[in-house]
Amino acid sequence: MRYTLLLYYPEMSADELGSEALAEGMSAFRAYAKALDDAGVLASAEVLAQSASTTTITLKGGELVVRDGPFADTKEQLGGSFVIDVADLDAAIEWARRAPSVAWGHVEIRPTATRYTDGAWRGQQPVA
DSSP states (O other), X not given: OEEEEEEEEEOOOHHHHOHHHHHHHHHXXXXXXXXXXXXXXXXXXXXXXXXXXXXXXXEETTEEEEEESOSSOOXXXXXXXXXXXXXXXXXXXXXXXXXXXGGTSEEEEEEOSEEEETTEEEESSOOO
16 A cells, blocks of 8 residues: 655754754654665655745636745645555554654655556546
8 A cells, every 4th residue: 555654844944953953854864764665665755845935826717826835824834755655554654653754743644546657547546
């Protein structure tokens, strides 16, 4: 079963965080990604640019509305994700518990319903 671990935490610049805390965080995430990879459950991982560089779009009355910045105005922002392939939700919870950012933010665990791989949509709701 594939799950995406969505990591939400307060955004801080490298200067606000400090070089020591930044190095500790990078080391913790490097070790976490290696543990997932060594266990054979890591499908992908991404660290996102800060939310200030986000562009959000929607259609209102048939017109495209483009807005700079994230849609949600919260203290925590989506900072990155890990896609894992594990046996069940209990295993996903265990891996999410080990994410370094769980100590200062939240990890949302969301199952994959449909994914595009090898040239086709696959999963519970394949796109024809």
